[in-house]
Amino acid sequence: MTSPKKGKSENGFRQLQLNAGELLAALSYATDITPSASHFHSWRVALVAERIAQTVQTNHRRDVFLAGLMHDMGAVGAYRHITHYRTIRQQLEDIQVRAHAQRGAAMVEWLPGMHAVSEYIANHHEWYNGGGYPEGKVGNQIPIGSQMILIADVLDIVGCFRSLASLRSTLPSMADLTGCAWGKEIWQTFVHSLEDSDFCASMADPEALPVLIKNKVSELGIPETLNGEEGTERVLHLFAALVDLKDPSTLGHSLRTARRARKLAEYLKLSTEEMKMAYRAGLVHDCGRLGIEGSLLNKSGRLTVKEMDTVRKHAEMTIRIFASLPDCPDMHDFGYIAGHDHERWDGKGYPDMLAGEDIPLISRIISVVDAYDSMVASNEYRLLTPKGALVRLEQNAGSQFDPQIVKVMIEAVKNGHMEEEVRPAA
Numbered sequence: 519m520t521s522p523k524k525g526k527s528e529n530g531f532r533q534l535q536l537n538a539g540e541l542l543a544a545l546s547y548a549t550d551i552t553p554s555a556s557h558f559h560s561w562r563v564a565l566v567a568e569r570i571a572q573t574v575q576t577n578h579r580r581d582v583f584l585a586g587l588m589h590d591m592g593a594v595g596a597y598r599h600i601t602h603y604r605t606i607r608q609q610l611e612d613i614q615v616r617a618h619a620q621r622g623a624a625m626v627e628w629l630p631g632m633h634a635v636s637e638y639i640a641n642h643h644e645w646y647n648g649g650g651y652p653e654g655k656v657g658n659q660i661p662i663g664s665q666m667i668l669i670a671d672v673l674d675i676v677g678c679f680r681s682l683a684s685l686r687s688t689l690p691s692m693a694d695l696t697g698c699a700w701g702k703e704i705w706q707t708f709v710h711s712l713e714d715s716d717f718c719a720s721m722a723d724p725e726a727l728p729v730l731i732k733n734k735v736s737e738l739g740i741p742e743t744l745n746g747e748e749g750t751e752r753v754l755h756l757f758a759a760l761v762d763l764k765d766p767s768t769l770g771h772s773l774r775t776a777r778r779a780r781k782l783a784e785y786l787k788l789s790t791e792e793m794k795m796a797y798r799a800g801l802v803h804d805c806g807r808l809g810i811e812g813s814l815l816n817k818s819g820r821l822t823v824k825e826m827d828t829v830r831k832h833a834e835m836t837i838r839i840f841a842s843l844p845d846c847p848d849m850h851d852f853g854y855i856a857g858h859d860h861e862r863w864d865g866k867g868y869p870d871m872l873a874g875e876d877i878p879l880i881s882r883i884i885s886v887v888d889a890y891d892s893m894v895a896s897n898e899y900r901l902l903t904p905k906g907a908l909v910r911l912e913q914n915a916g917s918q919f920d921p922q923i924v925k926v927m928i929e930a931v932k933n934g935h936m937e938e939e940v941r942p943a944a
């Protein structure tokens with residue numbers, strides 16, 4: 519992993535400017551990530567749907583694009599990745615998938631100024647003939663932006679965009695869905711948009727997609743309401759909410775870690791900017807878990823060594839998520855901080871075996887509060903009292919943890935500054 523540029527403060531901290539639009543693109547990438555690659559489903563859907571909107575919904579291109587990015591995020595808790603549910607019947611049989619459009623829409627409502635986007639997401643599985651879900655809406659009851667997303671979605675799931683050849687071979691059978699899944703006019707507009715063969719070829723190119731997404735985010739921008747500190751933070755909260763959805767057994771862990779990281783940063787007398795960054799990185803520190811199979815995260819009992827290795831990949835996946843767009847150095851550095859919380863002071867951690875002060879200070883802070891929360895909030899057999907957790911932290915100071923940070927953490931806990939509501943043990 520490339521180390522971020524060292525900044526001007528004495529502990530190497532550099533102030534980072536995060537952009538909500540770029541973060542939403544990274545969030546979208548996170549819903550499609552796997553330990554070795556990405557499905558790129560949501561990115562392709564966003565680009566293809568926006569392409570259709572260029573002709574018929576020019577004033578709503580941004581909303582269509584953003585809805586495309588987030589259309590399936592409500593499905594991260596499903597047993598398999600959403601693209602494996604090919605038919606409506608399969609989708610309705612899995613409760614997580616059946617609910618994903620409404621759930622995703624509700625999550626997007628958390629972002630200010632995104633009501634239209636939320637509507638597009640809520641309706642992206644409605645079919646023109648009433649055969650879709652969740653409400654069985656018909657014809658013009660379905661927002662046109664949702665139909666654009668549906669076309670892009672259905673075609674991507676059957677593999678149309680894998681290559682120009684597969685596009686040519688599958689298009690005729692997809693055309694048969696006109697009048698059933700979507701209206702005739704919108705289909706014709708879509709077919710017209712395919713005349714740009716460069717665009718179609720780039721849909722199949724994992725090297726081209728990040729550049730296209732980055733350029734589209736820059737071109738379309740984000741709603742004014744999202745353009746500020748609060749908007750940025752709300753997007754980061756969405757990352758935490760998705761991790762909770764993926765693995766409800768650790769519900770609230772990201773938020774508690776974020777709050778405690780901020781408090782510990784304050785106790786360590788760090789700057790306001792560093793406290794803010796500790797909170798933000800805490801919110802997303804586990805987002806790489808979105809790409810780990812749910813069956814592994816939820817497995818009861820011991821994991822095998824191989825399974826453990828896979829789960830550990832979540833740290834480098836967190837870094838990858840924030841490095842998914844080119845030329846976004848601040849977001850990249852943010853991911854570097856958030857994804858290095860499993861490094862150890864003695865250099866035996868992961869993913870990069872960094873040691874001592876080579877580990878970013880905020881990562882070292884998150885490492886301590888993360889471990890503390892896992893000990894006091896775990897619903898598994900290793901539930902400890904705060905006192906017991908402090909003993910464990912102390913035992914591992916100087917090997918796993920930065921000893922100075924552990925010292926301050928102990929003081930903060932003893933002074934009652936680390937109390938967070940935790941879910942009662944099951």
Ligand SMILES: [Fe+2]
Pocket residue numbers: 589590600618642643671
């Ligand atoms: Fe969907």
Ligand SMILES: [Fe+2]
Pocket residue numbers: 559563589590600671
């Ligand atoms: Fe989809």
Ligand SMILES: [Fe+2]
Pocket residue numbers: 803804832860
């Ligand atoms: Fe983690």
